[in-house]
Amino acid sequence: MEVLKNIDKVQNIVSKQLRDGKTIGFVPTMGYLHEGHIRLIKEARKENDFIILSIFVNPLQFGEGEDLDTYPRDEEHDRRMAEENGVDLIFLPSKETMYPGPLSIEMAVTKRTDVLCGRSRPGHFEGVVTVLTKLFNIIRPDRVYFGMKDAQQVAVVDALIHDYNFPIKLVAVPTVREKDGLAKSSRNVNLSTDERKEAPFIQQALLTGVQLMKDGKKLPEEIMDAVRKFLESKTHGNIDYIELLSYPELESVQTINQPVILAVAVYYKKVRLIDNIVFDQNGEIIKG
Numbered sequence: 427m428e429v430l431k432n433i434d435k436v437q438n439i440v441s442k443q444l445r446d447g448k449t450i451g452f453v454p455t456m457g458y459l460h461e462g463h464i465r466l467i468k469e470a471r472k473e474n475d476f477i478i479l480s481i482f483v484n485p486l487q488f489g490e491g492e493d494l495d496t497y498p499r500d501e502e503h504d505r506r507m508a509e510e511n512g513v514d515l516i517f518l519p520s521k522e523t524m525y526p527g528p529l530s531i532e533m534a535v536t537k538r539t540d541v542l543c544g545r546s547r548p549g550h551f552e553g554v555v556t557v558l559t560k561l562f563n564i565i566r567p568d569r570v571y572f573g574m575k576d577a578q579q580v581a582v583v584d585a586l587i588h589d590y591n592f593p594i595k596l597v598a599v600p601t602v603r604e605k606d607g608l609a610k611s612s613r614n615v616n617l618s619t620d621e622r623k624e625a626p627f628i629q630q631a632l633l634t635g636v637q638l639m640k641d642g643k644k645l646p647e648e649i650m651d652a653v654r655k656f657l658e659s660k661t662h663g664n665i666d667y668i669e670l671l672s673y674p675e676l677e678s679v680q681t682i683n684q685p686v687i688l689a690v691a692v693y694y695k696k697v698r699l700i701d702n703i704v705f706d707q708n709g710e711i712i713k714g
């Protein structure tokens with residue numbers, strides 16, 4: 427496995443792989459790898475000849491007062507996990523390599539972004555599509571792997587690939603969870619002991635919502651209210667949002683007669699957690 431920080435060197439290797447007719451699978455991450463990331467790497471390994479993992483904590487997608495400075499990092503651990511799981515190349519650029527100066531051209535996300543995390547994190551998805559556009563051009567992957575844990579990101583990247591004709595297949599991978607249901611996240615290490623005990627109720631709240639829907643409640647408001655009450659009774663975290671929207675369009679719905687996403691974000695002291703479930707009109711959970 428190679429670890430490269432330099433764009434030219436990565437591009438040389440990519441060119442050689444493409445000349446040799448190899449397919450490239452790409453897994454973009456911010457590092458501090460856990461089993462969620464590993465699931466993406468394993469999916470990529472199954473379907474491609476050459477696997478590239480990027481590790482870059484992209485400052486552009488963090489807003490004022492967010493956790494850029496406390497975002498956990500462990501390069502040694504990441505190298506080991508990547509190597510053990512069949513990554514061929516880690517691209518580990520510095521901030522200066524990715525953004526040597528101010529950009530002359532900026533991207534604006536105009537759909538799928540005025541809801542959920544896009545609403546609470548202005549500029550976040552602009553930062554995401556900017557870094558991904560650069561990474562897609564450097565790595566030229568055949569397939570790119572994203573987790574449904576960040577379902578809005580999947581919806582935005584789907585739009586990016588479609589609108590800007592990237593010849594890339596987007597593969598969405600189901601959320602990997604701890605035994606108690608908490609979605610795995612690099613940020614979970616920044617939960618206090620008490621917060622960590624409460625955090626699994628986030629997924630239970632979502633499942634409560636799906637059950638109500640199965641029991642015949644089709645009005646989004648009713649389901650969101652019940653999820654809110656459940657969460658308020660089980661955790662001290664501050665609820666950022668609870669939303670039920672069409673998926674992947676992320677538009678409001680009057681009643682549930684198509685695939686929808688039920689999504690939650692909760693602020694704890696040092697970390698904001700997100701989770702979601704995507705399900706159809708019968709309450710069947712859609713994975714990936």
Ligand code: AMP
Pocket residue numbers: 454455456457461462463465466571572573574575576599600601602603609610611612
């Ligand atoms: P991050 O390093 O948090 O930017 O995540 C990199 C990729 O891993 C994104 O596509 C995430 O959606 C995905 N990911 C993060 N956590 C999980 C998880 N628990 N299950 C599946 N995918 C995940």
